[in-house]
Amino acid sequence: MKYAKIISSGMYVPQKVMSNAEFEKLTNFTIDPNFAETIGIDHRHVSEDWETPTYMAAEAAKNALKRIGMSPEEIDLIIVGTDTPESVSPPDAPRVQYLIGAHKAEPLAFNVNASCANGALMLDIAARYIALGDYKNVLVIGTYAMTKFLSWKYSWEALFSDGAGALILTASDEPGFIGSVSRADGSWWQNWGIYMGAGTMNLAGFERGLHKLDLRAAYPATINEEGWPMLINKLMEKYSLSKDDIGMIFFTQVRKKTILKVMETLGLPSEKAHLVMHKYGYTGSACVYMAYDDAFDEGKIEELKGKVVIFLTSGVGFQQVATAFRM
Template sequence: MPRIATIIATGHYHPERCISNAELAERFTALGKPEVIGKFEAASGIRQRYYAPDDWATSDLALPAAHQALQRAGRRPEDVDLIILGTDSPDYVTPATSTVLQEKLGAKRAGTFDVVCACASFPTALASAAGFIATNPAINTVLVIGAYMMRKLADPTDPMVFFYGDGAGAAVVEPSDKPGFIGTTMKADGAYADAWGIYSGGTAEPATKESVESGRTQVRLMKRYPPEINEDGWPELFERLANENEFTVDDVDQVIFTQVNKRTVETVADKIGLPREKAHTIMETYGYTGSACIPMALDDAIQHGKIKSGDLVVMIGSGVGYNQAATAVRMP
């Protein structure tokens, strides 16, 4: 009997403190950049975002999302066999944030690993979970999480902080003999590895007093990403995934894209012939939550009745580096 990975429950979490665009506009007006917030709002559709307490780490965001997903699944932390956590804003360079979460969650039996593909992390992690379930009879409950706190790794005077919101999303994945996980496809281009990132603190450039003072241990946009990376790349991924798994855009009930720019989502939906109402967005409310945005949007769509039992859902993520991944699932 086949062991097909199936999402049996989802959850998401955002902190309590809401940061409006008006609040950020005051900050950047004082910094002599009054036009920044209005320009970014018009381009992205983001109206607000949420910040966690300053003493929280990424694992603290992941914990309530994990608890919610497990509770909805009727599972306990000690039932979890494997935790896969996607983030590019880890608690530490090492150890893995998933190990920190495992301890906080009390999932004593679970193995763990991190996926570091930025916004492509969740569809990549979901595909990884499907592979483990298909090939390992002892793995029956996998907790897949995306979590993001890039705001704490940014210079608060950098206009790019407009985009960053804190949050986490989670899914409980278990084997079934009915359609669940359908397939995945991926794409990358390391030529853009120097475009956006944190460039000091690893082995290429260990952190020094000078690199800290110059801001190289903080996240920075170094050069502009061409919009066609997503506007052409996402349709290409969708077409490949659909062709490889024998479905069409008319078969799809929702496509969840990386939640950074509403205009891009609408452009891509139009290109692939997807009605815009089938491309659920949350960036208006939660800002850009990076590695967490796809599972957060997935759970939000489920809670709003936009994704129901039997629906075919495609998730397409695009992360710095760059990584891109598209994964299709049939909801149980």
């Protein structure tokens, strides 16, 4: 049996930046003065038309490959996670395979969609493929182009930003991947999403605005505040981990105040939650990989040798996934 180890990371961020003041001018909404402090966002990165989900994913993947001098042809499996795909069908992953030059080796490439819970879920899937001995090197990419689905007329749209993050995992004789825990509750399915699909892909659907992100009902503020500590505790119990084992937690970068509250609830120092929403805004499926890559660039990953890193993600629908790795 092999273990999956994280050996590289990369990201891509659009160059176009929209400040809170520019957002207010565009939408005619005044952003709450506490927004930057509570949510942690004072600007957002907005992709141009040519910066498609597959383009951003491919650029993040190229950066991850370049970091370790790995050839695209060494990749055995590509998994792309997004809820802002380039098309309903075909999936983004084969296009990314081609864009990075991996198509000659013909690695399997497919999409997953657990909305913004994709980051931790893809790591779990990749690690299990590696454990079974099917693949040696797996590339996982989260890509997010939600600004392309915004109406630019609601205050809550100030949250969203675009970008992509990638991690490369490889087979190892030592952990590596420890395991994961998760939960889901479909009773929240109608609250928030892009609801155009089979049966609504018509003029009436467009006239109803179903091709745009729709906030129909807010999730309770406690859904992550209570759910995340529950999953961390479940993860520690399942795999006999202690709080001292935890070196870093990469949370879905959706609300700064919630992350800090969760760390307080867990009795862990806030420094063990690397935050990047102040740099990149909220980038959904990409955000935990972007946070990891940012932490690597700051030299923090090197300090985690022997420690446990946890990726903890939440997505509308809803689902939450926590995945642990020994560094």
